[in-house]
Amino acid sequence: MIKGTITSINISKEKGVVKTPVDTAICKCDHGIVGDAHAGNWHRQISLLAQESIDIMTEMGVEGLTPGQFAENLTTKDICLYELPVGTRLQIGETIQEVTQIGKECHKGCAIQQKVGKCIMPTQGIFTKVIKEGTIHIGDTISVL
Template sequence: MHQQKKGIPKSSIKEATFQVGFGIVKDAHGGDWHRQVSLLAGESIDRVKEKLPQLTQGAFAENIITRGVDLGSVAVGDTLRIGTEILLEITQIGKKCHDDGCAIKKATGDCIMPREGIFAIVTQGGEAKAGDAIELTSPST
């Protein structure tokens, strides 16, 4: 997922270029900072959709939606591999919701990003396609 402008939902894309020191090429959140790429578990989104069925992909401004990856077990400093090339270093877990609450929090009474949003920097770039494997390569001890 990517967006070319901040403040709007991201749109789904089939492939993306991950660039060291930036994030996902052409994404509005890319840049020289600690939240270049965002990940969110699809299972978490499913729980929100139970209360808000009209929720669409990209509503949380997430770059990557995972399935079957235990994002709850990652810690700052861990590394995730996407496909065979791309490495992401986890830099932050969770992020403060907007001061007045995002649209999702207003509609459901809860927002998952403060607890379940995962943020990373790109330490090894490359090309990724939807469906590429994502694995934790350096678990916390």
């Protein structure tokens, strides 16, 4: 069984800003993370990015990267997110989430892309929608169902 861990939960009150880490989050069906500006009744309710992907950017010379700077809601470790097919269901804390999209286009060219010419979110970030509501915490296990 493929498993990973949540290392950071990140939210923002408005779009277009770096997300701030929180200890726990409530996830609602047809919404996503309560209190996050990107939540809503659509297919990209929650975004995930692996710490291993962030480490690639650090190795490319981007300094001072912290969770939430790629606008990801969940920073993870020990699970290769971008290799999970669309439709994969994940048990994350009390929730069940379904992978709905791999990567995304950076429309304006994020600050990271402008600095080093590349951003990892378009190829290695993923998006999910909430299938079963619940609370998630830093340290929760992510299991592929």
